[in-house]
Amino acid sequence: MRLGMGTHMLDVKISTGDGEMGAYVAMPAGGGPAPAVVILMEVFGVNRFIRRIADHWAEQGLIALAPDLYWRIRPGIELDPETDGHRDQALATREGMDVDAAARDVEACVAHLRAMPECTGKVGTSGYCLGGLLAYLSGVRGTADANVSYYGVGVEGCLKEAEALKTPLLMHIGETDPWTPAPVRRALAAALGEIPGVEQHVYPGIGHAFAREGASADAPDARALANGRTLDFFKRSLAL
16 A cells, blocks of 8 residues: 555555456545545546546545546556657557456446445546547446546547436546547547437537646646536536
8 A cells, every 4th residue: 555645545456347457546635434536547548647636636525536447458558648668559449448448447447346345336437538428328338426527538429328328427628628629628528429318518619638737738727627627527426
């Protein structure tokens, strides 16, 4: 167990139907049960930016668990968007990922968190890029109490499942994100806009990965606004 930033941080193993998956966990300071959130990684794996996101949500009072969703390809893949060549490696790795199996892994994380004595039983997800798609899929296929998608990539390809959405969904989208151009944003608005509990926010002039704190893509004002909206969302939906 490692200590830091007012949280207790440890690595755990999550049982899935196919084996064990590693995860980074940040525990909130203080006593008493807390709600939890599954932090769903970008295409770069559970790297320093995803761990910082998990730490941030632990600092807000949530148990934050970031699973290694590439574990079927190779456990421990950790790439850095600020390192030359890693972006191409990340995109190639993503191509080899079984998204349906990853969605089931997210559900295993939700079940793991609910079984923890430190958890109130309320569990949400917050996903980024690839993880934003998985957060949406958690909403339509899984049992999480609420889901947040930051600049999700590929959600438009799964909109035929939107009618299955029964829990709150919050989406953060950059207006100039090349992965969500205007036709994609229109498709998202058309399919999800009338579903109760769905919130979609588009950030003017903002690109992809704007909540990747400390990276070259970081847009601090938009990140703070989006994180504030997410915090309010979790207060309502997870009884934070």
